[in-house]
Amino acid sequence: MTEQAGRRRDAAATQQALLDAAAKLFAERGFDRTTVRDIAGGAGVNQALLFRYFGSKEALFEAVIARNGREQLATTPPERFFSASLRSMLAPEGARNRTLETYLRSSGSDGVAAAIRQEIGDEYARALATLTDAPDAELRADLALAWLMGIALVREVSGKQPLAGADPGDIARLVLPAVRTLLERSE
Numbered sequence: 001m002t003e004q005a006g007r008r009r010d011a012a013a014t015q016q017a018l019l020d021a022a023a024k025l026f027a028e029r030g031f032d033r034t035t036v037r038d039i040a041g042g043a044g045v046n047q048a049l050l051f052r053y054f055g056s057k058e059a060l061f062e063a064v065i066a067r068n069g070r071e072q073l074a075t076t077p078p079e080r081f082f083s084a085s086l087r088s089m090l091a092p093e094g095a096r097n098r099t100l101e102t103y104l105r106s107s108g109s110d111g112v113a114a115a116i117r118q119e120i121g122d123e124y125a126r127a128l129a130t131l132t133d134a135p136d137a138e139l140r141a142d143l144a145l146a147w148l149m150g151i152a153l154v155r156e157v158s159g160k161q162p163l164a165g166a167d168p169g170d171i172a173r174l175v176l177p178a179v180r181t182l183l184e185r186s187e
Contacts, residue, residue: 090168
C-alpha cells in the first residue's frame with residue numbers, strides 16, 4: 001500500500017519531508033536526542049521509509065549537513081562566506097539556515113556524527129583560510145569560525161541576553177569588520 005491510505009507515493013517528496021523534519025529536530029535537539037521515530041513522525045511517514053531512503057539515522061544526518069553546509073560552501077564565494085553564514089544564522093526563524101545550530105547541538109555526539117561535524121568544520125575553515133595570505137591562515141580561519149559558532153551558541157542555544165535579542169544588523173555591523181581584518185590579505 002502507499003505511505004498513507006489515499007496518498008500516492010512520491011519518493012522525492014518523502015525524502016524532502018524526511019530531510020526537513022530531520023533538519024528541524026537535529027537543530028532543536030542535536031543528533032543523540034533525536035530519534036528515528038520522531039523524524040519519521042515529523043515527516044508524516046513510517047520509520048521504514050527513513051531506512052529505505054537514507055539507510056540510517058547517521059546517513060540522514062550527513063544528508064542534512066551536506067544539504068545545508070556543503071551547498072553553502074559550493075554556492076558562496078569565499079569572500080562572502082562568513083558574511084553569508086552570519087546573516088543566515090541571524091535570519092528570522094522561518095528563513096534561517098540552522099546548520100550551525102545542528103552542528104552545535106550535535107557537538108557531544110560520537111561516531112559518524114562527530115566525523116561529519118569534523119569534515120564540515122574543516123571544509124568551512126579551508127574556505128575561510130583562502131582569504132588571507134598570512135602564515136597563520138588556518139589559525140585565523142579557525143578563529144573566525146569560533147566567533148561564528150560562539151555567536152550561534154550564545155544567541156540560539158543558550159539564549160543569553162543581550163546577544164539573543166540583539167538586532168541582526170547591529171551584530172553584523174560589529175562583527176564583520178573585525179572578521180575582514182582578521183582574514184585580510186597583506187598588500
